[in-house]
Amino acid sequence: MNFDLKTYLQEKQDLVNENLEKYLPVEGDYPKEIVEAMRYSLIAGGKRLRPILTIAACETIGGKAQDAMRVACAMECIHTYSLIHDDLPAMDDDGYRRGMPTCHKVYGEAMAILAGDGLLTYAFELLTDSYEDNDTNNNRNLIKIIREIAMAAGIKGMIAGQVVDMLSEKGQREKSTELLDYIHKNKTAALFKASIKSGALIAGANDTELAVLDSYAHHFGLAFQITDDILDIEGTTSELGKPIGSDEKNQKLTYPLLYGLERSKEMAIDNVNSAVNSLSIFGSKAIPLISLAQYVLTRRK
Amino acid sequence: MNFDLKTYLQEKQDLVNENLEKYLPVEGDYPKEIVEAMRYSLIAGGKRLRPILTIAACETIGGKAQDAMRVACAMECIHTYSLIHDDLPAMDDDGYRRGMPTCHKVYGEAMAILAGDGLLTYAFELLTDSYEDNDTNNNRNLIKIIREIAMAAGIKGMIAGQVVDMLSEKGQREKSTELLDYIHKNKTAALFKASIKSGALIAGANDTELAVLDSYAHHFGLAFQITDDILDIEGTTSELGKPIGSDEKNQKLTYPLLYGLERSKEMAIDNVNSAVNSLSIFGSKAIPLISLAQYVLTRRK
Numbered sequence: 001m002n003f004d005l006k007t008y009l010q011e012k013q014d015l016v017n018e019n020l021e022k023y024l025p026v027e028g029d030y031p032k033e034i035v036e037a038m039r040y041s042l043i044a045g046g047k048r049l050r051p052i053l054t055i056a057a058c059e060t061i062g063g064k065a066q067d068a069m070r071v072a073c074a075m076e077c078i079h080t081y082s083l084i085h086d087d088l089p090a091m092d093d094d095g096y097r098r099g100m101p102t103c104h105k106v107y108g109e110a111m112a113i114l115a116g117d118g119l120l121t122y123a124f125e126l127l128t129d130s131y132e133d134n135d136t137n138n139n140r141n142l143i144k145i146i147r148e149i150a151m152a153a154g155i156k157g158m159i160a161g162q163v164v165d166m167l168s169e170k171g172q173r174e175k176s177t178e179l180l181d182y183i184h185k186n187k188t189a190a191l192f193k194a195s196i197k198s199g200a201l202i203a204g205a206n207d208t209e210l211a212v213l214d215s216y217a218h219h220f221g222l223a224f225q226i227t228d229d230i231l232d233i234e235g236t237t238s239e240l241g242k243p244i245g246s247d248e249k250n251q252k253l254t255y256p257l258l259y260g261l262e263r264s265k266e267m268a269i270d271n272v273n274s275a276v277n278s279l280s281i282f283g284s285k286a287i288p289l290i291s292l293a294q295y296v297l298t299r300r301k
Numbered sequence: 302m303n304f305d306l307k308t309y310l311q312e313k314q315d316l317v318n319e320n321l322e323k324y325l326p327v328e329g330d331y332p333k334e335i336v337e338a339m340r341y342s343l344i345a346g347g348k349r350l351r352p353i354l355t356i357a358a359c360e361t362i363g364g365k366a367q368d369a370m371r372v373a374c375a376m377e378c379i380h381t382y383s384l385i386h387d388d389l390p391a392m393d394d395d396g397y398r399r400g401m402p403t404c405h406k407v408y409g410e411a412m413a414i415l416a417g418d419g420l421l422t423y424a425f426e427l428l429t430d431s432y433e434d435n436d437t438n439n440n441r442n443l444i445k446i447i448r449e450i451a452m453a454a455g456i457k458g459m460i461a462g463q464v465v466d467m468l469s470e471k472g473q474r475e476k477s478t479e480l481l482d483y484i485h486k487n488k489t490a491a492l493f494k495a496s497i498k499s500g501a502l503i504a505g506a507n508d509t510e511l512a513v514l515d516s517y518a519h520h521f522g523l524a525f526q527i528t529d530d531i532l533d534i535e536g537t538t539s540e541l542g543k544p545i546g547s548d549e550k551n552q553k554l555t556y557p558l559l560y561g562l563e564r565s566k567e568m569a570i571d572n573v574n575s576a577v578n579s580l581s582i583f584g585s586k587a588i589p590l591i592s593l594a595q596y597v598l599t600r601r602k
Binding site for chain 1: 330331332334335336339382386389391392409410411412414415417418419421422423425426428429430440441443444445447448450451452454455456457460461463464465467468473
């Protein structure tokens with residue numbers, strides 16, 4: 001099978017971007033100022049990794065990309081909300097993101113807080129769109145998807161990771177490998193997991209398939225976070241869209257800090273291999289998910 | 302029929318408080334610091350008007366209070382999140398709420414932002430709890446409820462109201478009666494409407510019943526906001542839990558500002574009467590909703 005990841009990523013990114021544009025146009029039944037701030041962070045950039053994973057998981061199970069589109073775009077809304085709030089002066093106080101001034105730098109803090117709130121809430125509006133057309137089984141699945149996403153984004157998932165990360169920076173948690181695992185399992189991996197599993201649920205995945213994808217997503221998320229930490233040390237500002245070494249400056253708990261750079265690189269590779277090996281039951285249908293996991297290691301380019 | 306509103310309010314408040322305590326206990330599968338901040342704002346105070354309306358609407362249609370409890374508590378989570386974020390220094394910069402220091406005064410801005418995010422997200426976790434027990438029809442209704450709530454809380458509802466209110470204070474919108482109506486329809490009435498309609502949907506309300514409750518909720522929300530504006534002028538700090546005259550100080554667009562105090566009082570009464578008159582099809586089953594609307598006029602005591 002000929003599979004070109006670069007073409008695949010470009011096609012899916014375009015598809016996601018088209019649909020984000022469609023779901024959140026400039027003109028709508030809302031104040032233009034809030035949507036301008038939301039769109040500034042949502043539309044302009046990003047690799048669209050979470051929605052692409054949703055689509056890829058849906059297609060791996062035999063579903064159609066179009067059926068996954070609302071869920072995929074909802075995941076990008078939640079991801080973007082988390083970036084906007086994380087960048088706020090009271091939080092990480094970041095002035096640049098994806099190579100551009102952050103939302104609060106452009107629209108002010110109040111509007112950035114509301115833009116984040118708006119994107120998080122809009123995700124649930126998107127998720128419940130067009131339920132009237134669904135049959136019974138799909139409605140049951142949809143509630144399961146909403147629940148999966150709410151839990152992954154909330155105080156048992158992403159917010160838990162963010163809170164503990166913050167407390168660790170303030171010295172209110174002892175830095176340890178367990179703590180680092182906890183932070184990244186929640187702060188990063190939980191949303192990847194929800195992206196992947198919700199995509200699979202749209203296509204009607206069974207419990208075995210969900211368990212396999214759960215394992216894939218777990219290792220994918222860890223590999224992603226480890227390479228993120230490595231990129232922060234080795235990357236350049238233009239590759240990352242934020243100043244290099246900012247984690248070190250903030251005394252952030254990272255994999256290179258605890259394990260050293262070489263061991264961290266090995267761990268990233270090990271996790272990608274584990275992610276890939278999880279997928280054997282899907283055979284060649286899993287090629288996009290396999291390539292996406294491998295992409296994590298080389299994504300600086 | 303003997304109906305004592307004071308007893309009714311106390312019973313329902315206790316029921317809501319018990320369930321909030323049950324759904325968000327101190328100890329859980331989450332970092333204790335975030336739940337402490339969420340609980341500080343959620344558990345300690347408040348009239349529980351939105352969840353009580355959810356329960357009352359459910360019972361008016363013939364449902365049981367217990368079946369409405371998750372939705373009722375989700376509404377209180379969303380209401381509390383909106384208060385926490387509105388009070389932030391970048392927003393209204395309020396130091397007191399419900400007679401206590403605001404969330405960011407006690408836990409800092411970062412934790413308050415996350416506590417708000419956590420409560421908003423937790424609402425959707427609560428809403429989708431126990432869906433496995435639902436039958437087909439309930440699942441369809443539940444998605445409708447989630448959608449109603451997401452839209453009411455989002456950029457076509459509460460956030461729209463907050464944004465336009467903020468822009469009007471900055472002089473970026475011309476102060477007019479239409480603008481005031483827009484702000485309050487969205488900032489306040491939308492969440493009341495979602496509280497009431499979702500309670501009715503739990504009990505399987507038909508379209509006629511929903512339309513009637515929509516009208517009730519509209520007038521209820523307006524009456525509530527008008528009396529809120531009046532209380533800000535006439536109330537005392539201990540009654541309101543915030544300094545009196547703070548709206549005037551902030552040059553906020555209010556009903557007394559546009560219509561004068563006397564006309565505003567008449568408008569509040571007119572809206573309560575319209576709310577009450579909407580309910581005639583329910584006969585004596587509507588007594589709690591009728592009393593709740595009348596309570597809006599006297600709630601300072």
